[in-house]
Each structure stands twice: as C-alpha cells, then as structure tokens.
Amino acid sequence: MRILLTGSAGFIGFHTAKALLARGDEVVGLDNFSPYYDPQLKEDRNAQLKKEENFTLIRGSILDRKTVAKAMKGVDRICHLAALAGVRYSFEHPEEYIATNIQGFFEVLDEAQKQQVPGLIYASSSSVYGGNTEIPFKESDRTDDQLSLYGMNKKDNELMAHTYHHLYGLPVTGLRFFTVYGPWGRPDMALFLFTDAILHGRPINVFGHGKMQRDFTYVDDIVAGIVASIDKNYPEEVFNLGCGRREELMDYIKMVEAACGREAKKNFMPMQPGDVVTTDADISRARKMLGYEPKTMIREGVPKFVAWYREYYDL
Ligand SMILES: NC(=O)c1ccc[n+]([C@@H]2O[C@H](COP(=O)([O-])OP(=O)(O)OC[C@H]3O[C@@H](n4cnc5c(N)ncnc54)[C@H](O)[C@@H]3O)[C@@H](O)[C@H]2O)c1
Numbered sequence: 503m504r505i506l507l508t509g510s511a512g513f514i515g516f517h518t519a520k521a522l523l524a525r526g527d528e529v530v531g532l533d534n535f536s537p538y539y540d541p542q543l544k545e546d547r548n549a550q551l552k553k554e555e556n557f558t559l560i561r562g563s564i565l566d567r568k569t570v571a572k573a574m575k576g577v578d579r580i581c582h583l584a585a586l587a588g589v590r591y592s593f594e595h596p597e598e599y600i601a602t603n604i605q606g607f608f609e610v611l612d613e614a615q616k617q618q619v620p621g622l623i624y625a626s627s628s629s630v631y632g633g634n635t636e637i638p639f640k641e642s643d644r645t646d647d648q649l650s651l652y653g654m655n656k657k658d659n660e661l662m663a664h665t666y667h668h669l670y671g672l673p674v675t676g677l678r679f680f681t682v683y684g685p686w687g688r689p690d691m692a693l694f695l696f697t698d699a700i701l702h703g704r705p706i707n708v709f710g711h712g713k714m715q716r717d718f719t720y721v722d723d724i725v726a727g728i729v730a731s732i733d734k735n736y737p738e739e740v741f742n743l744g745c746g747r748r749e750e751l752m753d754y755i756k757m758v759e760a761a762c763g764r765e766a767k768k769n770f771m772p773m774q775p776g777d778v779v780t781t782d783a784d785i786s787r788a789r790k791m792l793g794y795e796p797k798t799m800i801r802e803g804v805p806k807f808v809a810w811y812r813e814y815y816d817l
Pocket residue numbers: 508509510511512513514515532533534535536537544562563564565582583584585586587602606625626627628678679680681682683688
C-alpha cells in the first residue's frame with residue numbers, strides 16, 4: 503500500500519513508518535518538524551527513515567491545504583498522527599492547539615473525503631476519558647467530561663471523523679493511545695524527564711505525590727495496533743490501545759532507577775491541572791477486532807528506553 507503518514511518525524515510516527523516500510527509498504531511522510539520539542543530529535547529520526555527506498559518526506563504543515571492535497575494523491579490509506587501532543591503544553595499555548603489539532607485535523611479529513619481516500623486511521627488519546635471514574639476505561643464510556651484543551655481536541659477529532667463518516671461514508675478509525683513510551687521517546691514525557699534527571703543527578707518532580715496510576719504502553723505494541731487498523735480498515739471504529747494493566751507511578755520510577763543504576767532524588771508535588779489520577783484501558787475490543795495483544799511490560803520496556811537514551815546522548 504501507499505500510505506500518507508502525518509507526523510512521520512514524531513515518536514510514534516517514526517516507529518510506525520519503520521514497521522510499514524519493513525513489510526514493503528510505501529510511506530509518504532508529512533511533518534513540519536514543529537519546535538514544540540527539540541527538532542534535532544525529529545531530524546535524527548527522519549535521517550533513519552530517509553535511508554529507506556520507499557520513504558518520501560514532504561516537509562510542510564497539515565494546515566496548508568495545498569501541501570495536504572499533494573501528499574494525499576493516490577494513497578490507499580492515511581495514518582494521521584501529526585498533532586501537538588502534550589497535555590501540559592496545551593495550557594500555555596491554547597491557540598496553537600486549536601490550530602494544529604482541530605483546524606489541522608479538519609484539513610486532513612476534508613481533503614481525504616474530497617480525494618475519496620479508501621481509509622483514514624487517526625490518533626486519539628486516553629485523555630478523552632477526562633474525568634471518567636469508571637475503571638477500566640471502555641470505548642462505550644461517556645467521554646464528555648474534558649479536563650484539558652488537549653483532551654477536548656481529541657474528542658473533537660472523534661466527533662468530526664464520525665460526522666464525515668456519516669455524511670460521506672469515509673472509513674475512519676480512531677485510536678486512543680495510553681501513555682506510549684519506548685526508544686526515541688518524547689522529551690516532554692515522564693520517562694524521558696526521569697531518565698534525564700536521574701542520569702544527570704538532578705531531582706525528579708513526582709506529581710500527584712506519587713499516587714498516580716498509568717496504563718503504560720510500549721511503542722512496538724502501539725505500532726502493531728496501528729498497522730492492524732490500517733489493514734482492517736473498518737467503516738467506523740474507535741479502539742483503546744493500551745497495555746491493559748495499570749501500574750503505580752512509584753513502581754515505574756523504581757524501574758527507571760534500576761535501569762539507570764541510581765536512586766532518584768524526588769520532589770513530591772501536587773497534581774497538575776488537567777492530569778487524572780488513573781488511566782487503565784479495557785483492550786478487549788482491540789483484542790477481538792484487531793488481534794491486538796501487548797507483548798512488552800514495563801520491566802522490559804523501561805530498560806530498553808534507558809539503553810537507547812544512554813546511547814543517543816552518549817552517556
Ligand atoms: N505519545 C503518547 O503517549 C500519546 C498518547 C496519546 C495520544 N498520542 C497522539 O499520538 C500522535 C503522535 O504522538 P507522538 O507522541 O508521536 O508525538 P510527537 O510530538 O513526537 O509527534 C507529532 C509529530 O507531528 C508533527 N506536527 C506537529 N504539528 C504539525 C503540523 N502542523 N504539520 C505537520 N506536522 C506537524 C510534529 O513535528 C511531530 O513530529 C499525536 O496525535 C498524539 O496526540 C500520543
């Protein structure tokens with residue numbers, strides 16, 4: 503297949519591109535190397551992809567309709583991952599979030615409909631569950647109690663996709679990712695921040711006084727779910743993609759400490775606005791309909807990240 507992958511220089515996009523190229527698909531990447539975090543990391547991911555014969559990069563923004571239209575020509579699927587992805591950053595830059603995550607999503611969706619692309623798979627998030635207290639989170643739970651602008655953006659994307667499917671029959675699959683981690687991970691996420699601080703002897707900030715729980719998902723498992731969704735191309739679906747188990751934040755930190763070979767100095771802090779105490783995915787729907795089966799638990803996944811971090815930063 504020929505696949506348009508937006509956000510190809512991003513963390514999940516990079517791993518998805520590698521998997522698609524490895525099985526023989528042609529990948530057209532679209533990314534604007536947004537400066538939201540160190541663009542060098544994006545350049546380095548992209549340098550790996552450039553070595554592949556079936557990879558083409560279009561350097562541009564999803565907000566530019568002409569670029570989107572050109573990138574979409576003749577594709578069999580769109581995998582739309584480009585977004586501003588941090589919950590906390592959305593408080594500081596609301597206008598950028600509305601532009602990229604809502605207007606940008608619209609440009610991709612509307613052009614997909616105009617060009618009658620056979621299928622669109624897009625990134626949603628566990629954040630759409632917001633204030634939901636029913637654990638584990640099921641796709642059928644209500645998702646109208648948004649706690650952050652980012653969560654609201656992703657919920658809006660699901661509604662927009664639903665409307666386009668209803669009006670024009672565009673096949674759409676939304677994937678609610680749960681705290682994805684792994685090599686080449688994002689510098690604004692906990693695992694990166696913890697590893698970086700511990701290895702440089704700085705204290706780590708532990709929010710929610712360490713009483714939070716997260717469903718942490720290894721990036722290769724997420725990619726398997728994305729690829730299965732591309733292949734199944736259901737008419738209209740939303741799936742949770744998590745590991746399917748919740749881990750205590752303090753246990754996660756212990757694993758980072760073990761992998762770094764040092765104990766962290768910890769600053770215990772209150773919850774941050776927009777954060778939730780627990781995330782936990784019910785993944786039975788993805789298991790049944792996508793054959794999704796997470797394979798990497800945090801005890802194997804965390805050391806893989808730390809090993810990558812040491813190598814990349816030459817520590
Ligand atoms: N990583 C997670 O834990 C997680 C969890 C839930 C949902 N998600 C979603 O998954 C997707 C990928 O996340 P990620 O962790 O790889 O983030 P990332 O920031 O590493 O990747 C996003 C990519 O999109 C690009 N981008 C941003 N604005 C753009 C624009 N206007 N035009 C073109 N490209 C643009 C960025 O340059 C970046 O390379 C996002 O939609 C995110 O919201 C991620």
